[in-house]
Amino acid sequence: MLGRVNHIAIAVPDLKAASASYRDTLGAVVSEPQSLPEHGVTVVFVELPNTKVELLQPLGEASPIAAFLEKNPSGGMHHICYEVDDILAARDQLTASGARVLGNGEPKIGAHGKPVLFLHPKDFFGTLIELEQV
Template structure:
């Protein structure tokens, strides 16, 4: 397994509008996408761009708000009412090869690859197998 580019850091929030205010007014973010719903994942998301580093895009902050009590992140927010870091996401060139490699190492892959917020295939690896961090693995978008 070869470490790919850090694509984003997922941050759960009870309010995307309040978080946008924070990232814009406190952190100086100037590029923030319009929030959008991902009903299949039970969340609303919004990406905050960090400055680009050379020819590649900068790492993003993914703001994640639950879409109701059935959302998979509802429990996270119940334990952490202010929200907080939820996961980190790394890119890989081939999602299916990466999944096979993680499984061959005995890592617990959480579900089958599915379409994520960037419109590419993703999967998650259990935090107990990743140094305590929920880790998202994402196929590099084709426009990179």
């Protein structure tokens, strides 16, 4: 079921500083920040040769990463996104095996304009997993 690692998401309290750190200190190619108000985040893409890291900063009220940053004020690794061919088939297979899908169980359109689902971190050893249909 799991395909490529689409991205690793890192929540940060200061996107400008984090972006400068990945660009200047770590020598990576980073994008301009993109505000995604419908997802409650501003994102910078760190382009690596085989995948990407997404630096996320909360945007607006009720950001999905606000609680994480309250618990981890310096920031930290937030989730891993894997690509899947068929998100509904993946969901049905996962729920049949007892794994919990967050929200109402229906895929939403994610930050890349593609259907995504999140799996409950308690069912996967503390790791929040995003599935994205590509």
